[in-house]
Amino acid sequence: MSNDTTTVVPREGNRNLLGQIATETIIDIFSSLPNLRSVLALGGTSKRLHAILLKHEGIIARNQAIHILGDDDPGLVKLAFIACYACSIIRRSTEGVRQFLDAYVNRGKWPSQLYRLRALSIMPKINMGVELVEDWLATYGILWPVKLTSKCFTATESSRLRRHIFMLEAAVTILHPLVERIPEDEFQQLAKRYWETFSRCEVDAAFDVLWKFGPSHFTCTRWSACIGRTTGEVREHLPLPPYIELRQVLNFINLNDHLFLSHWRHRSPIFTALKGSHEGEREEGCTRYIEPFVDDPSAFFTKETATSELFKHEWGDLETHYNPQAIQWNILQRYFFMIGDKDRCEQLIRGGGMWAWEGTPQFLSSFSRVAIWHDDPVTLGGEGCVATWI
Numbered sequence: 001m002s003n004d005t006t007t008v009v010p011r012e013g014n015r016n017l018l019g020q021i022a023t024e025t026i027i028d029i030f031s032s033l034p035n036l037r038s039v040l041a042l043g044g045t046s047k048r049l050h051a052i053l054l055k056h057e058g059i060i061a062r063n064q065a066i067h068i069l070g071d072d073d074p075g076l077v078k079l080a081f082i083a084c085y086a087c088s089i090i091r092r093s094t095e096g097v098r099q100f101l102d103a104y105v106n107r108g109k110w111p112s113q114l115y116r117l118r119a120l121s122i123m124p125k126i127n128m129g130v131e132l133v134e135d136w137l138a139t140y141g142i143l144w145p146v147k148l149t150s151k152c153f154t155a156t157e158s159s160r161l162r163r164h165i166f167m168l169e170a171a172v173t174i175l176h177p178l179v180e181r182i183p184e185d186e187f188q189q190l191a192k193r194y195w196e197t198f199s200r201c202e203v204d205a206a207f208d209v210l211w212k213f214g215p216s217h218f219t220c221t222r223w224s225a226c227i228g229r230t231t232g233e234v235r236e237h238l239p240l241p242p243y244i245e246l247r248q249v250l251n252f253i254n255l256n257d258h259l260f261l262s263h264w265r266h267r268s269p270i271f272t273a274l275k276g277s278h279e280g281e282r283e284e285g286c287t288r289y290i291e292p293f294v295d296d297p298s299a300f301f302t303k304e305t306a307t308s309e310l311f312k313h314e315w316g317d318l319e320t321h322y323n324p325q326a327i328q329w330n331i332l333q334r335y336f337f338m339i340g341d342k343d344r345c346e347q348l349i350r351g352g353g354m355w356a357w358e359g360t361p362q363f364l365s366s367f368s369r370v371a372i373w374h375d376d377p378v379t380l381g382g383e384g385c386v387a388t389w390i
Contacts, residue, residue, distance in 0.1 A: 027056050031063035036120040039064065058112030061120060068123050073159040075294025078110055079166035083126055084119035086173035094186050097174060101190065105170075105197050107293055129250040130165045133209075134158065141212045142336060145321035145348050153339075156298050160339040163294070164206040167198065172251045175270045187269050199292040201299075201306045205338040212335070300345035301338045310337070310349075320353025 030053060033039050039060065043053035053060065066072045069080055082104050089100050104114065144151040153161065175191055195203055305311065310318055311334065318334050337345050354375040 023052055023056075026052050027059060030056075030060045031067070033064075035124075036064070036117060039117065039120075057117055058115040061115040061117045062112075064117075064120050065115070065123060068120065068127055069162075071155075071159055071162070073156075073163070073294070074109070075296070076159050076163050076166065078294070079163055079170060080123055080127065081110075081115060081119050083166050083170040083173060084123050085116075086170050087122060088118075089174065092177045092181075094178070094182050094190065097178060097190055098193070100174065101193055101197075105174075105194055107197055126169065126250070130162055130169070133165050133250070134161055137161065137209070137212065143322055144336060146323055146354060147321065147348060147351055148336075148344070154341055154344070156296075156341055157339050160205070160296070160299065161209070164202070164209045164339075167202070167206045168210055169250055171195070171270055176251065179269060184269065191270055197293060199303070201301050201303070201338070202293055204306070205301065205335070208335050208338060298341050298343075300340050300342040305337075317349075317353060320355055321348055 026049065030039055030042065033042065039053070043050050062077060065077050065080060069076060071077075085104055086100070089096060091097075091099070138153060171191075171194055174194065175187070178187055178190070198206070301311075318337055352374065355373045
């Protein structure tokens with residue numbers, strides 16, 4: 001006869017067993033739960049778990065955010081929390097926004113207590129919008145250098161792109177409710193205070209994302225044709241469904257629609273402050289430089305490269321890495337080098353450009369003189385039909 005028996009542990013025994021689990025293990029359990037509702041439900045099952053949740057809320061909230069974002073990049077996580085907190089600013093006034101900026105929008109490492117569980121209630125929705133923007137840009141908004149072997153983002157490049165999207169979303173959510181409600185000089189001070197938190201490199205890259213995602217480009221035939229040459233597909237219009245979905249999720253996309261007729265990127269005081277926030281840093285020999293929001297040693301676009309000849313002129317050396325039939329919209333071309341990993345960008349530059357200009361290029365496919373190819377355009381995927389010398 002078997003001596004195996006099954007022991008039923010009383011309810012009190014379950015509690016005693018729970019009390020024996022180390023605090024660090026319980027924090028890990030909280031962090032691994034699928035959503036905020038589960039975290040709060042577990043925290044309500046006993047006084048000890050509730051106390052641990054309150055005491056270690058910052059750690060648990062940050063770990064949950066990493067799970068939602070699928071990324072532990074410190075700048076990305078921090079910006080995601082800022083964008084969420086911005087949705088619940090109570091005092092929509094000069095002083096209220098200034099207090100919010102002083103509390104949350106700062107360089108350097110955040111103290112643990114700034115990561116709060118309340119942000120997680122809306123973070124999945126905002127992150128969904130950010131991912132839609134990233135997918136759209138990866139498909140239609142990036143002109144990849146012709147010689148680049150892998151024409152998709154690495155994990156670190158994706159993190160940089162998403163940081164720029166969260167920067168824009170937080171800016172609009174924080175500042176737009178004050179447009180035309182407070183004096184212009186006060187508004188400009190607040191907007192400049194926001195953008196000066198980031199390095200000029202990050203601000204430039206964020207503005208490039210903003211420029212590419214403007215509503216006019218959803219119906220710009222020439223731009224679509226230009227992108228089509230890199231995707232193998234030419235459309236008269238870029239696809240609209242993601243834009244319609246995003247209007248319900250992201251404030252900076254919804255703002256585009258409302259300000260379409262007023263050239264929103266150039267006239268909105270939020271973004272005029274963006275363009276002027278680091279005025280003077282483009283000058284040659286300028287030594288003033290705002291430290292980056294997050295340390296990113298693997299990035300190619302840094303203080304040194306941002307002030308180099310590569311990015312200095314409208315038709316700089318970076319343009320030689322692209323099919324010259326896609327020469328229009330210079331800002332779209334350099335964006336890969338603005339978010340690209342240092343090793344990938346340096347490898348491309350070491351390989352040399354594939355063509356050069358004689359004279360100044362005009363829009364799209366009409367050139368003032370000649371495009372001189374250093375490589376066979378057909379081999380590199382170019383059509384080779386624009387005044388070329390092999």
